[in-house]
Amino acid sequence: MTTEAAATRGRPLVGLFVTCLVDLFRPSVGFAAIKLLEDAGACVEVPESQTCCGQPAYNSGDRGQAKAIARRVVESFERFDYVVAPSGSCAGMLKAHYPELLADDPSFAARARALAAKSYELTSFLVEVLHFAAVDASFAASVTYHDSCSGLRELKVRDAPRRLLASVADLTLTEMEETEVCCGFGGAFSVKYPDIANAIVEAKARNIVKSGVNCVLAGDLGCLLHIAGKLAREDRAIECRHVAEVLAGMAEGPAIGHARKIG
Amino acid sequence: MSRMSGGSDDASPQSFKEGASRALADAKLQRALLNVKRGFIAKRALAKSKLPEFDQLRDEGRAIKDHTLAHLDLYLEAYERKVIGCGGSVHFAPSAADARDIVLRLCQDAGAHLVTKGKSMVSEEIGLNPHLEAAGVEVAETDLGEHIIQIRGEGPSHIIAPVIHLNKEDIAEDFARAHRGLPQGRSLATVQDLVAEARAVLREKFLGADVGITGANLLIAETGSSVIVTNEGNGDLTQTLPRMHIVIASIEKIVPTLEDACTILRLLARSGTGQEITTYTTFATGPARAGDSDGPRQYHVVLLDNGRSEMLGSEFRDMLRCIRCGACLNHCPVYGAIGGHAYGSLYPGPMGAVLTPALAGIDHARDLPSASSFCGRCEEVCPMAIPLPSLMRKWRERDFERGDPPLAQRLALKLWAFAAKRPRLYHGLGGVVAPLLARLAGAQGRFRSLPFAGAWTGTRDLPAPEGKTFHELYREKTRSGMR
Numbered sequence: 001m002t003t004e005a006a007a008t009r010g011r012p013l014v015g016l017f018v019t020c021l022v023d024l025f026r027p028s029v030g031f032a033a034i035k036l037l038e039d040a041g042a043c044v045e046v047p048e049s050q051t052c053c054g055q056p057a058y059n060s061g062d063r064g065q066a067k068a069i070a071r072r073v074v075e076s077f078e079r080f081d082y083v084v085a086p087s088g089s090c091a092g093m094l095k096a097h098y099p100e101l102l103a104d105d106p107s108f109a110a111r112a113r114a115l116a117a118k119s120y121e122l123t124s125f126l127v128e129v130l131h132f133a134a135v136d137a138s139f140a141a142s143v144t145y146h147d148s149c150s151g152l153r154e155l156k157v158r159d160a161p162r163r164l165l166a167s168v169a170d171l172t173l174t175e176m177e178e179t180e181v182c183c184g185f186g187g188a189f190s191v192k193y194p195d196i197a198n199a200i201v202e203a204k205a206r207n208i209v210k211s212g213v214n215c216v217l218a219g220d221l222g223c224l225l226h227i228a229g230k231l232a233r234e235d236r237a238i239e240c241r242h243v244a245e246v247l248a249g250m251a252e253g254p255a256i257g258h259a260r261k262i263g
Numbered sequence: 264m265s266r267m268s269g270g271s272d273d274a275s276p277q278s279f280k281e282g283a284s285r286a287l288a289d290a291k292l293q294r295a296l297l298n299v300k301r302g303f304i305a306k307r308a309l310a311k312s313k314l315p316e317f318d319q320l321r322d323e324g325r326a327i328k329d330h331t332l333a334h335l336d337l338y339l340e341a342y343e344r345k346v347i348g349c350g351g352s353v354h355f356a357p358s359a360a361d362a363r364d365i366v367l368r369l370c371q372d373a374g375a376h377l378v379t380k381g382k383s384m385v386s387e388e389i390g391l392n393p394h395l396e397a398a399g400v401e402v403a404e405t406d407l408g409e410h411i412i413q414i415r416g417e418g419p420s421h422i423i424a425p426v427i428h429l430n431k432e433d434i435a436e437d438f439a440r441a442h443r444g445l446p447q448g449r450s451l452a453t454v455q456d457l458v459a460e461a462r463a464v465l466r467e468k469f470l471g472a473d474v475g476i477t478g479a480n481l482l483i484a485e486t487g488s489s490v491i492v493t494n495e496g497n498g499d500l501t502q503t504l505p506r507m508h509i510v511i512a513s514i515e516k517i518v519p520t521l522e523d524a525c526t527i528l529r530l531l532a533r534s535g536t537g538q539e540i541t542t543y544t545t546f547a548t549g550p551a552r553a554g555d556s557d558g559p560r561q562y563h564v565v566l567l568d569n570g571r572s573e574m575l576g577s578e579f580r581d582m583l584r585c586i587r588c589g590a591c592l593n594h595c596p597v598y599g600a601i602g603g604h605a606y607g608s609l610y611p612g613p614m615g616a617v618l619t620p621a622l623a624g625i626d627h628a629r630d631l632p633s634a635s636s637f638c639g640r641c642e643e644v645c646p647m648a649i650p651l652p653s654l655m656r657k658w659r660e661r662d663f664e665r666g667d668p669p670l671a672q673r674l675a676l677k678l679w680a681f682a683a684k685r686p687r688l689y690h691g692l693g694g695v696v697a698p699l700l701a702r703l704a705g706a707q708g709r710f711r712s713l714p715f716a717g718a719w720t721g722t723r724d725l726p727a728p729e730g731k732t733f734h735e736l737y738r739e740k741t742r743s744g745m746r
Contacts, residue, residue: 018733018734020693022733023693023732023733023734024693024696024697024728024732025697025726025727025728025729026728026729027729027731027732027733027736027737028729030733030737031733031736046734046737048686048690048734048738049686050686051682051683051684051686051689051690052683052689054683056676056679057676057679057680057683058656059637059656059659060659060663060668060672060676061656061658061659061660061661061662061663061664061668062660062663062676062680063660063663065676065677065680065683068680068684069680069683069684072684149636149637149638149639149640150637150639153638153639153640153642153643154639180640181596181638181640182596182636182638182640184596184636185636186635186636186637186638187636189634189635189636189637190636190719191716191718191719192633192634192718193280193283193597193633193634194718194719194721194722195280195283195284195287195722196283196287196597196600196601196634197636198721198722198723199287199600199601200596200597200599200600200636201723203596203599203600225725225726226723228709228724228726229709229719229723229724229725229726230722230723230724232709232723232724232726233711233722233723233724253729254708256726257708257709257724257725257726257727258708258709259706259707259708260706260708260729
């Protein structure tokens with residue numbers, strides 16, 4: 001047990017990996033994640049030395065920079081019992097890719113593996129590690145859940161968000177068609193191949209509209225920015241929110257990309 | 264349509280994007296592409312669900328391929344001995360040009376005027392048809408899809424469904440134009456009409472052919488057999504009726520035993536078309552024996568390398584497990600959006616994005632491994648568990664190491680990485696940019712357009728940041744004792 005863990009009186013000490021998109025675009029998701037983790041019995045800390053998981057470099061083929069950033073993340077988070085991110089994509093980077101990325105670095109290979117073993121996506125951590133399956137929240141809306149690719153396929157996150165959503169009062173979950181199909185975001189892909197990304201998100205928007213819901217939830221802000229951007233361009237009155245906002249009962253603010261009060 | 268055989272390759276960096284834009288604007292193509300989703304995906308899912316041991320089978324298939332690749336030289340030699348023992352011949356072709364020349368020479372030795380062909384991606388890869396035709400040999404494709412693209416003068420847009428980019432109305436027009444000597448105004452309205460006409464036209468070719476050329480889905484070292492899977496039976500007529508059968512296959516098609524072949528066949532049909540087994544699965548072992556009532560008098564196998572040996576010793580070795588089922592194409596959102604021709608490569612989709620740079624060089628295929636959102640569905644459905652996104656990333660890494668991405672892109676990445684390694688600078692910048700964007704967006708909460716973000720805002724609004732960054736708000740809360 002770490003000294004911090006001892007200081008938290010047996011509660012698991014979680015390092016919150018905020019993710020760069022949440023940090024920049026939607027801090028409320030980060031605070032929602034903290035609330036959920038604390039409600040579930042964890043002690044949460046947010047290291048200030050964190051920036052990004054390194055995916056922009058990794059997926060652009062810049063392995064050198066990706067490694068440099070990965071080493072910093074390992075250093076920033078290895079003291080925690082767990083590392084949790086409100087994103088399947090960033091958690092997937094830590095869990096599925098860091099061990100391979102740092103495998104040939106003698107002073108980091110084992111540490112990257114250790115970090116990977118304790119890194120989780122938020123909803124699956126709540127359900128599978130903290131056994132927290134019911135939240136105290138209500139959200140009067142008909143929602144659909146978009147399965148983000150990395151979370152779904154690298155981390156097998158599928159049941160956890162749905163199980164938690166089932167405990168939200170007044171919420172109805174309707175599955176859309178092709179919920180497991182990519183939204184076309186793909187990080188830099190969305191601007192390097194904008195026409196293709198747009199065609200893919202158009203198909204996603206069609207499935208969302210067809211499902212008849214008034215709100216789309218997902219566990220990754222990247223997908224949500226993309227989907228919200230498309231729905232807004234099509235003038236659809238459908239909200240997009242991060243699943244953590246709803247689960248934490250913190251979904252009273254404007255939805256992603258929606259009009260808001262200034263002040 | 265570029266070919267793998269080198270020469271005048273037009274897959275310049277811009278051509279993929281141009282091809283993609285054309286494809287996205289082509290309403291007929293978009294309608295045809297819906298068939299990929301409606302057909303293949305649902306059928307594969309059903310076939311997989313009916314076979315509870317599918318994942319175990321996949322592990323077995325993968326192990327068979329890995330084992331074979333680790334001992335490829337031994338199995339190729341064993342296979343060659345078996346083929347010779349059965350009365351056939353094996354010709355090794357290091358390059359596409361070698362393979363073309365070998366096949367042409369065999370055809371000329373046989374005095375061939377007409378050659379029938381079963382569907383073969385390897386023959387497309389080496390550019391066989393133009394080579395034979397230039398030497399005065401008529402080539403008749405006998406797979407219905409291949410027959411259609413032959414009369415259209417284009418390449419396949421899918422590795423198992425060459426005309427998935429067409430609707431039946433397009434095909435009716437092609438038949439009316441290309442099938443000469445048939446009554447004008449005949450009905451070509453239904454699929455049955457089209458199939459009946461193709462069958463009648465092709466029957467003449469089958470009966471008149473001097474040489475039949477097929478590919479091979481598998482080559483079996485234990486027996487010296489070549490295996491083809493078809494749903495039309497054209498492959499059987501192609502390889503049985505003429506006096507010479509030429510099999511053209513790449514070296515990684517080999518498996519050790521008949522039992523191994525059966526394991527892979529079970530995966531192949533389910534993954535590709537969603538069938539438990541294809542309508543025809545045909546094993547050919549040597550020429551006709553004394554007393555056989557039919558079969559070719561000569562049996563030749565042309566084994567193509569064309570870059571595979573090099574892949575074997577490289578980080579792209581896993582790609583040699585590919586059994587060409589097409590599942591990765593069918594499940595790829597990019598392929599589903601633009602179809603096969605936009606890739607400017609014979610092998611499209613995720614498997615093409617890994618294979619094409621290996622065979623044709625990254626200079627001819629730079630966009631292919633790049634044009635992926637890394638959604639990972641290809642790897643998920645691959646019956647050989649090929650880590651396609653990881654392999655695409657390796658191509659991106661090679662490309663990056665060579666300094667090939669555009670300067671602006673590399674510079675942006677460099678600046679970003681500089682900041683990402685310096686948390687104080689990074690948070691400082693975020694602390695300026697996020698509130699600024701929030702103010703610029705105003706009450707709207709999003710951007711309809713934004714300088715330097717046109718690539719995004721051309722087709723999608725850009726949601727604006729909420730205001731202060733998370734880290735700034737968190738610091739404030741900590742300081743004020745709220746945390």
